[in-house]
Amino acid sequence: MSTHRLLYEANESWRIAAAQIRAHKLRSLLTALGVIIGIVAVTLMGTAIRGMDISFENNLAMLGDDILYVQKWPWHNVEDWWNYANRPPIRPEDADSLNRVIASTPNSLLEVAVPVCARSATLKAGDAQVNGIYTFGTSGDYSRILAVDFREGRLFTGPEADAGRQVCVLGCDVADALFPGRPALDQTVLIQGQPFRVVGVLVRQGSFLGLFSFDNQVLMPLGAFKKYFGVHSTQAEVRVKVKDKTRLEEAKEELTGAMRRVRALLPGQRDNFTINEQQAFKEQLDPVKQGIALAGLFITGLALFVGAIGIMNITFVSVRERTREIGTRKALGARRKTILLQFLIESVSISLIGGVAGVLLTVSLCLGVRAALPSLPIELSPALIVIGLFVAVGTGIAAGFAPAWSASRLNPVEALRYE
Amino acid sequence: MIPPAAPSPASRVTRTPGPLVIDIEDVVKLYPMGAETIHALRGVSLKIRRNEYLAIMGPSGSGKSTLMNMLGCLDTPTTGRYEFNGRNVAAMDDDELADIRNREIGFVFQTFNLLPRSNALRNVELPLVYSGMAPEEREDRAREALEAVGLGNRMHHKPNELSGGQRQRVAIARALVNRPSIILADEPTGNLDSQTGTEIMALFNDLYERGNTIIVVTHEEDIARHARRIVRLRDGLLDRDEVQ
Numbered sequence: 198m199s200t201h202r203l204l205y206e207a208n209e210s211w212r213i214a215a216a217q218i219r220a221h222k223l224r225s226l227l228t229a230l231g232v233i234i235g236i237v238a239v240t241l242m243g244t245a246i247r248g249m250d251i252s253f254e255n256n257l258a259m260l261g262d263d264i265l266y267v268q269k270w271p272w273h274n275v276e277d278w279w280n281y282a283n284r285p286p287i288r289p290e291d292a293d294s295l296n297r298v299i300a301s302t303p304n305s306l307l308e309v310a311v312p313v314c315a316r317s318a319t320l321k322a323g324d325a326q327v328n329g330i331y332t333f334g335t336s337g338d339y340s341r342i343l344a345v346d347f348r349e350g351r352l353f354t355g356p357e358a359d360a361g362r363q364v365c366v367l368g369c370d371v372a373d374a375l376f377p378g379r380p381a382l383d384q385t386v387l388i389q390g391q392p393f394r395v396v397g398v399l400v401r402q403g404s405f406l407g408l409f410s411f412d413n414q415v416l417m418p419l420g421a422f423k424k425y426f427g428v429h430s431t432q433a434e435v436r437v438k439v440k441d442k443t444r445l446e447e448a449k450e451e452l453t454g455a456m457r458r459v460r461a462l463l464p465g466q467r468d469n470f471t472i473n474e475q476q477a478f479k480e481q482l483d484p485v486k487q488g489i490a491l492a493g494l495f496i497t498g499l500a501l502f503v504g505a506i507g508i509m510n511i512t513f514v515s516v517r518e519r520t521r522e523i524g525t526r527k528a529l530g531a532r533r534k535t536i537l538l539q540f541l542i543e544s545v546s547i548s549l550i551g552g553v554a555g556v557l558l559t560v561s562l563c564l565g566v567r568a569a570l571p572s573l574p575i576e577l578s579p580a581l582i583v584i585g586l587f588v589a590v591g592t593g594i595a596a597g598f599a600p601a602w603s604a605s606r607l608n609p610v611e612a613l614r615y616e
Numbered sequence: 617m618i619p620p621a622a623p624s625p626a627s628r629v630t631r632t633p634g635p636l637v638i639d640i641e642d643v644v645k646l647y648p649m650g651a652e653t654i655h656a657l658r659g660v661s662l663k664i665r666r667n668e669y670l671a672i673m674g675p676s677g678s679g680k681s682t683l684m685n686m687l688g689c690l691d692t693p694t695t696g697r698y699e700f701n702g703r704n705v706a707a708m709d710d711d712e713l714a715d716i717r718n719r720e721i722g723f724v725f726q727t728f729n730l731l732p733r734s735n736a737l738r739n740v741e742l743p744l745v746y747s748g749m750a751p752e753e754r755e756d757r758a759r760e761a762l763e764a765v766g767l768g769n770r771m772h773h774k775p776n777e778l779s780g781g782q783r784q785r786v787a788i789a790r791a792l793v794n795r796p797s798i799i800l801a802d803e804p805t806g807n808l809d810s811q812t813g814t815e816i817m818a819l820f821n822d823l824y825e826r827g828n829t830i831i832v833v834t835h836e837e838d839i840a841r842h843a844r845r846i847v848r849l850r851d852g853l854l855d856r857d858e859v860q
Contacts, residue, residue, distance in 0.1 A: 202748030209745045216733040525729040528690060529790070530718020530746035532711040609690045613725070 206535050210542040217515070217543060218550070225547050228511045231504025232551025232592055233558065236585045238500050240559040242493030243581040246486060251574040253482055257475040259402060259411060263442040264342055265452055266473040267291070267310075267435040273477055284469040285460075289314055289419055292336070292435045294459040295452075306448040307455070308438040311338045314422055315432045320415065321387040322375040330371055331414045332388065334422020342438045345411070348372075349382045350397030353418050357396075361420025365393040370412035372398045391425050393417060445474065501592050504551065508596035512544045516604040523604055524612030537605040544597025545590055552589025556582050629825050630844050634666030636702075637797050637829060638687060643696030645682050656682040658852040659696070664831065666797070669824040671843035672833045679852040681802075684833045688723060688800045689716045701797060718746050722791025724801035728783045730775040730790075736762060737771040740790045747794060761789040765819060781812035788819060798829045805839055817842045 218225045266272075269284050289312035299307045318332040337355030353364045365388065372381040372395070381395045402411035439448035449472055456470055516523070523536055531539075563577045645657040657679045664670060664687075674680040685691040686698065689705055692713070698705040700716060708716065717723075722743075730739045740758040749757070762771055765785040775783055784804060791799050801820070805813030821842060824830050832843060840846050841860070848855040 199748070201750070202746070205745045205748060205751070205754075209742070212738075213731075213733070220733060521727075521729065522731060525723075525725070525731075526742070526746075527714060528688065528717055528723045528729075529743045530714050530794075532714040532746075534711075535746065610685045613690070613729075 203534075203538075206531075206538060207542065210539040211546070213539065214543040214546040218546060224511060225550065228507045229504075229547050229551035229554065231500065231507045232548045232589055233504075233555040235497055235501035235504050235592070236552050236555025236589055237558050237562075238493065238497040239588055240556060240577065240581050240585045241562065242490070242497060243584070244559070244563060244575060244577050246490055246493070247576060247578060247581070248574045249482075249486060249489075251576060253479070255403075255574065257478060259345075261342060261436075261438075262475055263439050263445070264474070265437045265439060265445075265449060267295075267437060267452070267456055268471050268473055269434075271471040271477070272473045273481060281471075287433045287435060287470060289334075289423070289433055289435075291456075291459055295435060295437065295455055298455040298458055302451070302455070306440055306444055306451050308440050309338050309341050310435050310437045311336055311342055312419055313339075313434050313436055314419065314426075316426055318389050318415065318426075320371060320375060321390075322384060325375045325377075327371060327374050330368075332422070332426075333414060333416050334419040334426070335416060336419050339416065342436055345402055346400045348398045348400045349380060350395070352416070353396055358418035358420060361418060361424055363391065363393045363421050364396045364418065366397040366399065366416040367395055368399050368410070368412040368414040369401045370410065371415060388415065388417070389425060391421075393421070445476075449474065501588065504548070505592050505596035508544050508548055508593060509599060511547070512540055512597050512600035513603075515543065516540060516600045520607065520612050520615040523607050524609050524615065527607070527609035528613065533605040535605075536607075537601045540601030540604050541594060541597045544601065545593035548589045548593030548596065549586070552586045552592075555589070556585050559585070628844075631667040631825070631827070633668050636663060637666050637700065638662065638664040639697070639699040640686070640693075641697040643686060643693040643698060645679075645686065645691070646694045655852050657686070657693070660849070660852070660854050662847065662854065662857075664798070664829070666829050667824075667827060669820075669830045669842070669844045670832070671840035671846045672831065672849065673835065673837075673840050673846055674849035674855070675835065677851075678849040680833055680835075680849050682852075683849060684800065684802055684831075687798075687831060688721055689713045714746075718743055719794055720797045722788075722794065722796040722799040724784070724787050724791050724799065724804045726803035726806040728775070728780075728787045728807070730783055730786055732775055735772045735774050736767060736778070736786045736789075739775070739786055740793050743790060743794045757793055758789070761793040762786070764792060765789045779812075780808050781815055784808060784812075784816050785819065788816075788823075792823070792828070798831055799823065801830065801832045803834055804832060805834075805836070813839070 267287060269287055270281055275281060292310040292312035295310035299305045299310065312335060314334040316332055317329050319326065319328045320330055337353060337358040340352045343352065348369055350366070352366055353362065357364055365386065367375070367381055367386070375381065375386060376384055381398050384395050385392050386395060399412070437452055439445060441448070452472055453468065456472070457468065460469060462469070526536065560577055563575050566573060567575050641661045643657055643660045644655070647654040647656055660679070660683060672680050672683060682691070686693060689700065690713075692698070692706050692708070696706070700720060703716070705713070705716065731742070737755065737758050740761050741754045744754040744757060759768070759771065762768055765788050767782060767785050767789065770778060770782060775786070778786065804820070805816055808816060817839060820830055820832065830843075832839065834840050843860070845857070845859045847857045
């Protein structure tokens with residue numbers, strides 16, 4: 198009985214609210230504007246943060262989420278750089294030593310260690326020349342950790358690599374620059390003046406956080422790299438693939454132990470190497486994300502606050518304009534709860550209109566931006582839309598409560614007499 | 617202005633009063649007004665029975681509005697006893713009073729007080745919404761009430777599409793719809809021309825003869841003359857109580 202009554206009263210209130218808004222279109226729209234801005238702010242901010250997340254995840258995927266990087270320097274900034282500068286360099290041979298340790302460890306969590314050396318090089322083919330290309334020397338095992346596909350050709354094989362054959366794999370931008378409009382496969386390029394045969398071209402991968410491009414790189418067998426370029430101490434690293442990425446921490450511990458054996462470190466000695474993983478990047482990005490979220494929250498809060506003040510104001514005006522109506526309703530049997538509900542529903546209706554308009558605005562903005570700039574990872578999540586609408590409803594309730602409360606407390610005699 | 621013709625005594629039917637509906641005894645109502653206290657009612661006792669047609673009269677300041685608010689359960693006495701159908705109104709809280717008003721009292725106001733954006737049917741339905749009646753039943757009852765006041769063909773008109781007399785009929789239908797114990801009309805003809813006023817008073821007479829209990833608050837002698845009993849107030853006290 199009582200729940201039915203509440204339902205009927207709520208129905209009646211929605212009807213009255215709709216009629217009220219129809220009768221005051223401009224006023225309602227202007228009032229909803231604050232909420233519209235607030236909801237656009239909250240959903241856009243959410244989309245931006247999510248876009249950053251997606252883009253970051255995509256970038257991290259390039260690094261491989263199951264790869265540990267054994268390096269001299271950690272990826273995060275260090276204060277005491279001198280402690281790191283004196284570390285011995287990582288040597289490509291450390292990979293072989295690590296592979297031996299891995300092979301001798303029963304149930305090892307590590308799969309394979311691959312050496313990677315890098316330097317910048319100039320490439321020529323005919324008249325075409327490209328400078329400052331990141332050139333990597335690695336082993337045939339690179340295919341076991343390489344997370345990318347080939348546009349043409351293949352990676353050099355283990356025997357090719359071990360034999361120090363002069364073959365190479367080009368990033369797609371390099372291939373396109375040197376061999377515009379024709380296949381690069383089986384062509385010869387001069388890398389720092391040395392002839393290399395192209396055995397493969399990688400598919401386009403994009404850049405990592407805009408820092409460096411994976412499409413601007415060249416891979417060659419480690420033997421050839423060492424022969425012609427030597428091994429630059431700071432540029433060498435060992436990449437280790439783990440078997441089970443859900444047990445990354447354990448694998449990291451195992452690798453630390455293995456590397457300490459390779460380095461023959463005594464128990465009291467500190468590690469003189471660093472094991473990096475993509476997680477480190479994530480941790481570095483978190484404060485940035487939090488900062489953006491905080492700024493967004495502040496802007497959103499401000500906009501919603503202004504919107505809420507507007508709704509509160511208009512609801513007070515509405516209560517005042519309709520004091521006689523409130524008195525009549527009370528005379529006809531409306532209880533306090535009924536009147537409270539009625540004005541809350543009115544304020545929520547206005548803010549919900551603002552919320553829906555705001556969400557629609559955000560959706561069209563996102564679609565527009567995505568159409569104009571397809572490379573941006575913009576994706577409006579349904580959860581965010583729901584959150585936006587909930588925020589709108591919450592704003593309506595918060596803004597409408599004081600006027601609705603005052604309406605519910607009106608003395609029927611005075612309300613009926615109100616001019 | 618043509619004074620409304622008083623109905624000839626021959627056409628007057630006076631029904632036998634039934635059980636006690638309203639029983640107020642020694643009711644006092646004080647209003648604080650700044651530093652002063654207004655004595656709106658100084659001790660009024662009144663009994664109203666079912667099937668009565670009563671007029672409450674008095675000059676302004678006599679306390680008739682206060683008494684009406686009291687009878688309509690819009691207000692409670694400062695001291696004194698008020699029983700409505702045997703229930704102690706003086707001790708009720710806001711929501712209990714709302715419930716009594718909803719079920720037991722049908723209000724008719726001088727200014728009609730219809731909801732401007734709702735049609736006649738919706739206006740008449742409103743008390744039933746507050747009593748928790750299901751929509752279909754509600755509509756049937758509202759139609760019935762509108763037909764009873766002769767507005768069966770105006771159900772979907774909004775107040776601004778109706779004449780003053782029609783608006784007051786909608787308000788009367790709204791007062792009737794919950795089948796209340798009393799109908800309480802406050803200057804029901806105050807905003808109407810005399811012709812329409814006469815029609816409205818004829819409708820009240822009709823409703824009375826069909827078994828409703830009617831209380832009209834007025835300052836017009838001509839209007840009061842329609843009632844079967846006239847209660848006159850002066851300075852917050854009952855002055856005269858006469859059956860016609």
